[in-house]
Amino acid sequence: MVLEExxxxxxxxxxxxxxxxxxxxxxxxxxxxxxxxxxxADAQDNLQDGFLIIFRKIEQYSGKGSFEGWCKRxxxxxxxxxxxxxxxxxxxxxxxxxxxxxxxxxxxxxxxLMQIIQELPHQYRVVFSLYVLxxxxxxxxxxxxxxxxxxxxxxxxRARLILKEKxxxxxxxxxxxxxx
Numbered sequence: 001m002v003l004e005e006x007x008x009x010x011x012x013x014x015x016x017x018x019x020x021x022x023x024x025x026x027x028x029x030x031x032x033x034x035x036x037x038x039x040x041a042d043a044q045d046n047l048q049d050g051f052l053i054i055f056r057k058i059e060q061y062s063g064k065g066s067f068e069g070w071c072k073r074x075x076x077x078x079x080x081x082x083x084x085x086x087x088x089x090x091x092x093x094x095x096x097x098x099x100x101x102x103x104x105x106x107x108x109x110x111x112x113l114m115q116i117i118q119e120l121p122h123q124y125r126v127v128f129s130l131y132v133l134x135x136x137x138x139x140x141x142x143x144x145x146x147x148x149x150x151x152x153x154x155x156x157x158r159a160r161l162i163l164k165e166k167x168x169x170x171x172x173x174x175x176x177x178x179x180x
């Protein structure tokens with residue numbers, strides 16, 4: 001069945017179409033949920049809740065723009081709803097150093113990169129994922145999380161520093177073990 005037909009059938013609450021739509025997007029949207037969840041179980045819960053919202057609100061999808069993008073936005077917003085109003089996302093010092101954090105000529109396996117992103121403190125992981133992985137602006141992140149743009153910039157900077165340090169430590173450890 002073509003995506004437009006699936007959407008049309010889902011708007012009629014057709015369970016077979018809903019199952020096909022779920023199967024079509026489950027892996028991709030689980031990855032989205034994992035970026036914004038504290039652990040695997042929370043990501044699974046967010047995925048299921050997100051699909052329930054999609055099926056409940058599918059009538060609102062007008063056919064303009066990407067259906068996948070519309071669904072992805074629902075998944076992200078659903079995961080972030082759990083953190084609305086949590087004040088621990090504020091930082092004490094909102095000044096952000098101007099230097100750019102770069103890793104020179106590093107090849108990092110994707111599974112390791114996803115692992116260390118998942119290990120970031122929650123406030124850093126959320127901002128990092130929104131900005132770097134999903135292309136939100138600092139203003140959009142600020143509005144979504146109800147924090148200042150200075151806080152989003154500071155959290156992003158700190159996330160990058162932590163990731164850089166972990167990648168450098170991994171590289172140093174690999175070089176030491178290959179030298180012996």
